[in-house]
Amino acid sequence: MFFVDTLEYEGLGNRSYLAGGTDAAVVVDPPRDIDQVIAAAARRGVRIAFVAETHVHNDYVTGGLELARVTGARYLVPAGAHVSFSRTPVVDGDTVSVDEGVTLRAIATPGHTPHHTSYVLTEDGRDVAAFTGGSLLIGTVGRPDLVEPRLTGELARAQHASAHRLADELEDEVAVLPTHGFGSFCSSSQAEGDATTIGKERSANLALTLDVDAFVAQTLAGLDDVPAYYAHMGPANAAGPAPVDLTPPERADAEEIASRLAAGEWVVDLRSRTAFARGHVAGSFNFEGEGKLATYLAWLIPWGKPVTLLADTPAQIADAQRELARVGIDRPAAAATGDPAGWVRSGERLASFPRARFADLADVRERGDDVVVLDVRRDSERADGSIDGSVHIPVHELRGRIGEVPDGVVWVHCAGGMRAAIAASLLDAAGRAVVAVDDGFDAAAEAGLPLAGPDGTD
Template structure:
């Protein structure tokens, strides 16, 4: 009996898989912090002998090479991928035996040119396929991450790859993708936590629409993706080492102030309520309770020294673990406690929090009204927005702070998380801000925003 054990990485919207027959195991698409996988294998009493990569990833730094070296496993990467390390090359049609299991490589270009899916044969049949960034739940991986010059070729290849999988695998075969659980590698919002080839034939746009309709629908649904993606492919081709998760050095208040004044990023990991109530002046808020690593990796100028502030050492360790997954390996420093411990006697900074009802009251009061800053992405704003609001997507805000009009700024997003990040960026620049910590549906209910027509296959929009 074969067992498939998913290893979730919700901060990035990805999955790794440990698959075993009770004795030996294979791993598909391991994350950088591969100790989670080895711990799972140890608990199951199995030995990892093979590590498979579906593609050179664009949204995280792989742990595959380090895991293979640590365990002595074969590291299987497409023979056509240009990498700087020794690997076991694998090509379309190759079959690898892993204990009682047989794994067949299937070339499924679309997310990348060299993408492979892996069909798993065990227990007398083809029981599953690991689809990486090819066939996802209800959608497919996005085809535009390698640049616009490749997008048209890849999107059409993605449609053909989906049809190849549907044709070559039985309806009962389980579909196990790497992306699609909130990952920006997903072309549109994936649906569900599990699926089969048969279910995808009924529900996946790549399998229910003709090629032209699929291409048009998918390309229309694409939105921005995180800036740090540009660094992931080169890091994975170079061969990432195992991460260092040891604690950084502890910074005292004088060092924290020096780092802030030098233009470094000092990031407060507490939730947005605590941050608004009181924080170290000049620090920025990326709470661990939201899309921490995606948003921080998207906004920080790559290579900027980063200091982490947490209530506990455990919070800092959690943040470190998330950061190594995108190649931010060693924080410059850390500090724990609260604003009183970090400020050296300096009064804490704070700013206001509000709901959309408060914003409506401020707008109804007249006198020109407050500045309203919408930091949602383009597709979110296209569906509905507050009339007269200024729109600067959060990922553009660090470079466009000077475009925010003078006066008190009320910042909103879809749920409050991104608004707090934006408010902290503005407040660190000396601006008077109010963070709207409320769901945007409430703005609709209050008549602050009129809904626009929905578009097909809108990208995932978090409640952040």
């Protein structure tokens, strides 16, 4: 009897899979921290016989090479992927026997990348699951613009063809198990739901319900900014990532924290946005450990910049270290935990700034106070509506554009509060007076704030 276990990584919006039979299994698209994968196999009592990559990933560092080395598994990588290490190249139609009665078949599905390959799990000759990586996702497909701008249109058409090939070759009941699409920026749009089949996608996926020209036009129109750190992921994966080191970082005292800040290094506070606003080390940045830490920190930080982590507990440091290693931010320079009062030198005080709701902003505006409203959502979000008169700088652009923020007290908002907290910390570190709006954007209209529509009109 076959099995499929899903290994979910919410911070990146991705999934990996462990699948097989009674004695042996394959791991599809493993994360950098392979200990969790090995533990999952141990719980199943199976040997990892194969590790399979659907493509050279753009959004995280793979653990595939190291997992294959540690377990002795065969490392299956699409033959068209240009890599610098020994592997088993896979081409369309290749089949391997995972366990008795359980096989894995490769299907070329270019589009997300030119070499993208999906894998179909078969039990006793019957297709039961398709590991579709960044090809067919839930209601959408992987974005086609991560390889080379001049190839984007061509790859979008390839995505459409690949989706149709999967739908044509597989039965309705076959489970579709993508790697991306659960909040990942590798998805061409944000998919809803967490389980699907070929049959469901046949009736709901845009790649299968629109003709190729309409699909390409809609896909290209919906593409948003690519996280900056993606530029480093593909080369790292093609070169062969080094094993990850998750041993605890050195402990930093107040003097070292101050010294690292003075040197221009990043000090990142992982605590909740509420705790950070109440009191934090001046100059530190707030990236909540419970949010999309890896995505947004890797997107904003200058690549290679040393980072010191601050948190309530060592466990939070360990969780963040694991998350950051998945996107190539290895070995924090130092870390500190406990009471934030201990993170500043004797005679120094913690900095703070206020938090508010949209109703508070409406009150301030009604009084006639001159405030700056800063919207740090992405372009696609703002296109659906915005606060009239607000300034727009997406959070991932803010560090380089703080000088564009008008003078005055800055009320900064996003769609829910997390990115506003990041932006508020950046502004606070730059010496600006800031109020972090910790509220859902729907509350802006409810508070009576005048909104501009999608076309920029009232």
